Amino acid sequence: xxxxxxxxxxxxxxxxxxxxxxxxxxxxxxxxxxxxxxxxxxxxxxxxxxxxxxxxxxxxxxxxxxxxxxxxxxxxxxxxxxxxxxxxxxxxxxxxxxxxxxxxxxxxxxxxxxxxxxxxxxxxxxxxxxxxxxxxxxxxxxxxxxxxxxxxxxxxxxxxxxxxxxxxxxxxxxxxxxxxxxxxxxxxxxxxxxxxxxxxxxxxxxxxxxxxxxxxxxxxxxxxxxxxxxxxxxxxxxxxxxxxxxxxxxxxxxxxxxxxxxxxxxxxxxxxxxxxxxxxxxxxxxxxxxxxxxxxxxxxxxxxxxxxxxxxxxxxxxxxxxxxxxxxxxxxxxxxxxxxxxxxxxxxxxxxxxxx
Amino acid sequence: xxxxxxxxxxxxxxxxxxxxxxxxxxxxxxxxxxxxxxxxxxxxxxxxxxxxxxxxxxxxxxxxxxxxxxxxxxxxxxxxxxxxxxxxxxxxxxxxxxxxxxxxxxxxxxxxxxxxxxxxxxxxxxxxxxxxxxxxxxxxxxxxxxxxxxxxxxxxxxxxxxxxxxxxxxxxxxxxxxxxxxxxxxxxxxxxxxxxxxxxxxxxxxxxxxxxxxxxxxxxxxxxxxxxxxxxxxxxxxxxxxxxxxxxxxxxxxxxxxxxxxxxxxxxxxxxxxxxxxxxxxxxxxxxxxxxxxxxxxxxxxxxxxxxxxxxxxxxxxxxxxxxxxxxxxxxxxxxxxxxxxxxxxxxxxxxxxxx
Numbered sequence: 001x002x003x004x005x006x007x008x009x010x011x012x013x014x015x016x017x018x019x020x021x022x023x024x025x026x027x028x029x030x031x032x033x034x035x036x037x038x039x040x041x042x043x044x045x046x047x048x049x050x051x052x053x054x055x056x057x058x059x060x061x062x063x064x065x066x067x068x069x070x071x072x073x074x075x076x077x078x079x080x081x082x083x084x085x086x087x088x089x090x091x092x093x094x095x096x097x098x099x100x101x102x103x104x105x106x107x108x109x110x111x112x113x114x115x116x117x118x119x120x121x122x123x124x125x126x127x128x129x130x131x132x133x134x135x136x137x138x139x140x141x142x143x144x145x146x147x148x149x150x151x152x153x154x155x156x157x158x159x160x161x162x163x164x165x166x167x168x169x170x171x172x173x174x175x176x177x178x179x180x181x182x183x184x185x186x187x188x189x190x191x192x193x194x195x196x197x198x199x200x201x202x203x204x205x206x207x208x209x210x211x212x213x214x215x216x217x218x219x220x221x222x223x224x225x226x227x228x229x230x231x232x233x234x235x236x237x238x239x240x241x242x243x244x245x246x247x248x249x250x251x252x253x254x255x256x257x258x259x260x261x262x263x264x265x266x267x268x269x270x271x272x273x274x275x276x277x278x279x280x281x282x283x284x285x286x287x288x289x290x291x292x293x294x295x296x297x298x299x300x301x302x303x304x305x306x307x308x309x310x311x312x313x314x315x316x317x318x319x320x321x322x323x324x325x326x327x328x329x330x331x332x333x334x335x336x337x338x339x340x341x342x343x344x345x346x347x348x349x350x351x352x353x354x355x356x
Numbered sequence: 357x358x359x360x361x362x363x364x365x366x367x368x369x370x371x372x373x374x375x376x377x378x379x380x381x382x383x384x385x386x387x388x389x390x391x392x393x394x395x396x397x398x399x400x401x402x403x404x405x406x407x408x409x410x411x412x413x414x415x416x417x418x419x420x421x422x423x424x425x426x427x428x429x430x431x432x433x434x435x436x437x438x439x440x441x442x443x444x445x446x447x448x449x450x451x452x453x454x455x456x457x458x459x460x461x462x463x464x465x466x467x468x469x470x471x472x473x474x475x476x477x478x479x480x481x482x483x484x485x486x487x488x489x490x491x492x493x494x495x496x497x498x499x500x501x502x503x504x505x506x507x508x509x510x511x512x513x514x515x516x517x518x519x520x521x522x523x524x525x526x527x528x529x530x531x532x533x534x535x536x537x538x539x540x541x542x543x544x545x546x547x548x549x550x551x552x553x554x555x556x557x558x559x560x561x562x563x564x565x566x567x568x569x570x571x572x573x574x575x576x577x578x579x580x581x582x583x584x585x586x587x588x589x590x591x592x593x594x595x596x597x598x599x600x601x602x603x604x605x606x607x608x609x610x611x612x613x614x615x616x617x618x619x620x621x622x623x624x625x626x627x628x629x630x631x632x633x634x635x636x637x638x639x640x641x642x643x644x645x646x647x648x649x650x651x652x653x654x655x656x657x658x659x660x661x662x663x664x665x666x667x668x669x670x671x672x673x674x675x676x677x678x679x680x681x682x683x684x685x686x687x688x689x690x691x692x693x694x695x696x697x698x699x700x701x702x703x704x705x706x707x708x709x710x711x712x
Contacts, residue, residue: 044485052481059481062488063512082490083471091457092655097447100456104474113490115439116470118460125408125415129400132418134438134469156419239655276660299448299595304632305661 024067033061084326085136087117087127089143093237093269094298095313099142099164103319110327112137119143128153138326140164160329162322165313167209167339174329174338176322180210180295183311183344184217184264185224187293190309190346191262192225193355196291200231200260202245202274204267208237214266214295231260235270242270246277250290254282261290262352268294268301268310275306275351291352307349317342380423389417440682441492443473443483445499449593449625450654451669455498455520459675466683468493475499484509494682496520516685518678521669523565523695530685530694532677536566536651539667539700540573540620541580543649546665546702547618548581549711552647556587556616558601558626564593570622570651587616591626598626602633606646610638617646618708624650624657624666631662631707647708663705673698 026040033040035054042050043058050058061067084107091097104114115136119127128150131139138160141151151173154161163175191199201218204211215229222228233249235242242265253259263278265271271294278284278292286292294301297312321340348354382396389396391410398406399414406414417423440463447453460470471492475483484506487495494516497507507529510517519531547555557574560567571585578584589605591598598621609615619634621627627650634640634648642648650657653668677696704710 044489055481055485059484059509063509066514091453094450094453097450097453097456100453100472101447101474104472108474113486114472116456116460116472118457118464125411128415129411130469133400153415153419158422272659272661280660300656303628303661304636305628305659 024065026067028065029058029061029067032065033057080137080330081135082112083115083134083136084112085115085117085131085134085139087119087131087139087141087143089120090118092239093267093296094300095267095269095296095315096142098298098315099319102315103140103322106319106323110323128157131159132157137330138162140322140326141166160326162325164318164322165210167213167341172337174325176318176325176340176342177210177213178313178318178342179344180213181217181220183295183313183346184214184219185221186217186344186346187264187295187311188218188221188227189225190355191264191291191293191352192222192227194262194291194353195356196262196353197227198230198258198260199227199262199264200233200249201229202233202235202242202249202263202265202270204235204237204270206234206236211237211266214264218264230258235266235273237267237270239269239273242273243277245270246274247281250278250282250284254284259290263290263292265292265294268296268298268308270294271308271310271351272300272306275308286351287353293352297347301347301349307351309349309352310347312345312347314342314344380421382423384421385414385417385423388421389413436686437491437493438468439471439490439492440468441471441473441487441490441495443475443487443495443497443499445476446474448595449623449652450656451623451625451652451671452498454654454671455675458671459496459678462675462679466679484513487515488513493686494518496678496682497522516682518681520674520678521566523569523697528693530681532674532681532696532698533566533569534669534674534698535700536569537573537576539651539669539702540570540575541577542573542700542702543620543651543667544574544577544583545581546711547620547647547649547708548578548583550618550647550709551712552618552709553583554586554614554616555583555618555620556589556605557585558589558591558598558605558619558621558630560591560593560622560626562590562592567593567622570620574620586614591622591629593623593626595625595629598629599633601626602630603637606634606638606640610640615646619646619648621648621650624652624654624664626650627664627666627707628656628662631664642707643709649708653703657703657705663707665705665708666703668701668703670698670700 026037030037030040039050039054040058043055088096107114115134139154140162142164151161151163155173163173165177167175167177199222201215219229231249233245235245263274265274271292275286275292278286278290284290294308294310297310301308301310325338382393386393386396395406395410396414399411444452463470471490495510496518498520507517507519511529519529521533523531523533555578557571575585587605589601591601619630621630627648631642631648634642634646640646650664650666653666657664657666681694
């Protein structure tokens, strides 16, 4: 299926090519484009002022000569790579593609790009070595699965680091999260006010701060209304696991009075699996038989087949805070510790019965 | 909401910090860790052989001294940045998060990382400058919206480049795509064999090769069965536009015999919007009133609320081909032109009536 990478009989590339690439200077480009050397330099400096026509001429000359601006030399002098590493476990939860897209575009405005590290590894040393090798200017740790001791090691290496969507290790590493506790509590009040008596919970990863805080908020809010969590299963923030957790919670109680009448799921990603399982395998109606509430407000929560009532984590202010912290740390050449909690908000759709 | 980045009254960082960071060498680290200098070097070289215990000691010493391996100097000597740029427009179509995750993990195996360029820009010059500045070793153009002349400029700059999920500009730039033509034809045959008589089409971006080939395949396949496309609207690969396109195709024909009985949608992302609109605003049943078929087989196509019959674009072999092409070009220090077409396959679920 894969065609041959070079046509048989084609000539090998001339050795002169590499030499050309190495030796062309901005002076050669300036001469060919008939502009000043400074104009060449400005053409290759983001944000620098240069007439579009001039830049077009410079680029055309650079192309003809095979010139590449010496970005690495300029990195050496400024000690800036203009890269921010983003470490995450996977992109299956639809919140993370939104984060990556928003963060990339936001950083590009300030002349930075995102270098991706997708890892399920437990080998923090390996990852640390990689992060150091690329000399990134800062790191966003958006993986819920990596230990916060890794973040600590990075901070010890004096690289600006922000833990995104996590709150553990507070006081030692900068963190940005949404108000998971407040979000969980708001769900509890909403469900109680809607007359629900038997609230069940599907947990995310047990060791994550997001799961911890969302569940704590739910329990606190229910207690304030004289209720409690009647059943609980672990979905581990995974789709398939959440489907199994739903079976576990409802399967044996289908005709029982013990059956939960409301389900709070620690992420939208898992809530879609829960709704599919309730409606499909279990033959229950949402919200007539069971109200379902998620967390994140990913784009799919608004899709017609789910119309998921959920807690909004607002990616834009979370990312703005993250970027501000990184840039501030870079500017000060210091690792500061800061904790930003972005407010959450309940978004009402039709997967849960409303209070009368 | 944003806390102050530094506690008032806190001391500024000591100036010695910067000096330390700059002057620590691998010799200092070797001395403190009581290992050879070569062991330090190997500890920071991906794939190099070093005992885990030795590496742990090296990392601990490096941490204490604030040492950073001189990756930039090593880039200068090898002329490799170990970065592959991925250029894309957005991550809303769920095919792209899958591609990014799979590509990142695949490249990491070979010691490369993905540098992201998320851009809706028409300013190809601006993007080219950025790509040159970072001295990436190769580029994957996965944006359907950027002109192929940009890819040509990149190839002219002698940077390995692959156009991913595009086939335009064949013969000048390497491309990897799935068999869009064959996929479209398979859908046509499947719908015809299922007894559908009135097939409508929702197009993606009109200027994209994916849309062109999928539609051409559909038309050819229908013609082979004595049928034709009875109606067509443009969804531009966007969710909201696809909802409007569905209204346009069905809204005025709800009770008419002219109403289409099947709908082929050029991407799953748009097909979800089409199904929501058919079931919601238009009150039609899927597949009893209208069969719907998508293209991509994103993870959401398998979700219970949609169970979308669709054409699978297999990201894994597409990415394997892309990586092989880039590495081959890097090894040869030559820009070869290659075209890989990965077979597609119809995945049957329940959004379309099956042939008897």
